[in-house]
Amino acid sequence: EPEVTQTPSHQVTQMGQEVILRCVPISNHLYFYWYRQILGQKVEFLVSFYNNEISEKSEIFDDQFSVERPDGSNFTLKIRSTKLEDSAMYFCASRGGRATYEQYFGPGTRLTVT
Amino acid sequence: EDQVTQSPEALRLQEGESSSLNCSYTVSGLRGLFWYRQDPGKGPEFLFTLYSAGEEKEKERLKATLTKKESFLHITAPKPEDSATYLCAVPRPGATNKLIFGTGTLLAVQP
Structure with missing residues (x-):
């Protein structure tokens, strides 16, 4: 069954x-x-991407964040200069097409900023 | 404002003791209501989509139902392996249909 994969599973980085x-x-x-999901909190939307461009971003997604689809298979989230409050679980999700919403x-x- | 509220926050059951989880929502133009299961430290695992009031979906010991204002996830004769957080989400109508999640119900089933 097709699935979404993410790497790494855990990333520790300095502020x-x-x-x-x-x-x-x-x-x-x-x-x-x-x-993203901060420990003990709701899953919250960061950004959506369609047709090789950002279609919507949340208030959290400021200039420190960027996304890219560098080839036909990968989708990346970059945080330029991490802060302590960026520590959270980050989830990637995909949806099939215009008429499907799942x-x-x-x-x-798991990103840990020290 | 579009929002999703789940109750109870936590539920402890004995193995075999059936119960229901609630998800109430306010969104204009429902484009489906989704139930996910989340194990600790893992991503949400898709369970069900419900699109219209009166619809029901079943999977093993789980049955999801939908009304115009809320959804229920019924758990019949649960087993310890059903222990997880159950999340409810709705897509916010718009170009991206980003998901709005509830806070989840943490279910613990004791043997």
């Missing part, structure tokens, strides 16, 4: 460092998302 979180969405899906999530990357 101010850049990190890149990687995702491989389900093949032939068209819509891609990043969400989103399928990857296993997540």
